[in-house]
Amino acid sequence: MAPRTFHIAAIPADGVGHEVVDAGRTVLDALASDSGGEFALEWTEFDWGSDYYSRTGRMMPEDGLEQLQDFDALYFGAVGWPSVPDHTSLWGLRLAICQGFDQWANVRPVQFHPGVLSPLRKADQTDLDWVVVRENSEGEYSGLGGRNLSGRGPGNEVAVQSSLFTEKGCERIMRFAFDLARKRDHPKVTSVTKSNAQQHGMVLWDEVFERVAADYPDVDSDRCLVDAMAARFVLHPEDLSVVVASNLHADILSDLGSALAGSLGLASSANLNPERRTPSMFEPVHGSAPDIAGHGIANPIGAIGSAALMLSHLGLPAPAARVERALGAATAAGALPPDLGGTATTKQITATVLDHL
Known part of the structure; x- marks a missing residue:
């Protein structure tokens, strides 16, 4: 039987969003390849964000929501860059998607990972x-x-x-x-x-x-x-x-929860339209981090955890649990980025997660 293929829109957007979305996609693709034909993923990447704004004067095209409507889910990186006012970048892309698609339930787990101080x-x-449920509309x-x-x-x-x-x-x-x-x-x-x-x-x-x-x-x-x-x-x-x-x-309290768990880099989230009238969006909440963007040291744990939330939403709880267990095993093994007191790079953490899948 042919695997069920899910069509996912990837929107890395700005800064470290590109690095952590790439990490999450790497894990998801490996999981799909090892699923025994249970599911497959087909990706379409959109170059929307602050660079797109510098070229067009918009964070995404006027018909952006129409372009995204038929995807099974959206996988988002981070928005914000010094060249664009924060309220312009946020309202022009992330909030435009959340409100335009009535993603009214924002779910932010607060998870304490083994090996993380x-x-x-x-x-x-x-x-x-615990889980913070945020009214998102x-x-x-x-x-x-x-x-x-x-x-x-x-x-x-x-x-x-x-x-x-x-x-x-x-x-x-x-x-x-x-x-x-x-x-x-x-x-x-x-x-x-x-x-x-x-x-x-x-x-x-x-x-x-x-x-x-x-x-x-x-x-x-x-x-x-x-x-x-x-x-x-x-x-x-x-x-x-x-x-x-x-x-x-809930926005403020969930950030506090993630800081108590060790770092905002750990925080995953889901922006859900529970009625499934529109696609839901999954993203880490750490922001675009311009100061470390491109250095290869961004923490991918929040993005990979968001990928697990996306799998659950797509009706794949067992693969989602595999990702969660692999994340815990990776942090327990000492694969920690600088924001958690370690020295591991984004790619090294991703590779360790893959090893534990």
């Missing part, structure tokens, strides 16, 4: 493993607002940035989080809010959470203010299983 002392004696990153009154002269311009919270947006991400929690050893969902100070959108968030939680009596639930949750990540991370939060809060 965590700055968190508790990690030495406790098994820690509205909230603080809705893009609503504007800048006005510049005609009044220097120092008089006004900027308004509005957050958007809808019952639909809150409810669907919360149900996603509860459904995910049911699959974990510790079925618990913690909602992060700031409703004591943000009395409109965040109070709506709280109300929806209480209503949704009532439909999941088999899942523990609690609520926590975002500032207290930042402390809880450090002081009581063993209490966490699934953390659900708004776009901004």
Whole structure:
């Protein structure tokens, strides 16, 4: 029987995105070749990003979403370069894809890898493993607002940035989080809010959470203010299983989680359209790192972990688990990049992962 072929769009974009996407593709291609005919991958690479912007004035073509629509998944590198303002590069490519494809669930596991030194002392004696589920379509990153009154002269311009919270947006991400929690050893969902100070959108968030939680009596639930949750990540991370939060809060907290695990270079993520009306996108969250781009020392672990998330989304849980085990074996064997205190290059880490597949 012919293998099932998945069509994947690769968008390395900027900086170290090229190096880590290449690493992830190398691992995935090796896995497909060794799958005994279970699956095959067909790649199409797009040269969109800051270099494309310098040539065209756009981060991607006007019909970029149409070009991507029929792919099974998108594999993304990193966006951002000193020659392009950050808000231009982010909104012109990554957020344009996430919002254009309604990839409303962003999943960011916080994983503590063997052999990786965590700055968190508790990690030495406790098994820690939690997931941050981020509302990825509205909230603080809705893009609503504007800048006005510049005609009044220097120092008089006004900027308004509005957050958007809808019952639909809150409810669907919360149900996603509860459904995910049911699959974990510790079925618990913690909602992060700031409703004591943000009395409109965040109070709506709280109300929806209480209503949704009532439909999941088999899942523990609690609520926590975002500032207290930042402390809880450090002081009581063993209490966490699934953390659900708004776009901004989950963005910040997930980076904190990855730093506690050892480095942002470890952080994988999935931008999902759970209804599968559009392709989902998988990416590391470490950024384009212009200072080390091209030096061959970028940490590929987050990108390879994102490749495992992509395999799971494509209905290939066993190959995804192989990748996760190989990553753990590679870090346990000492294949660590400079951001984790090691000396291994991107290619050396990739080769060690391949050895352990």
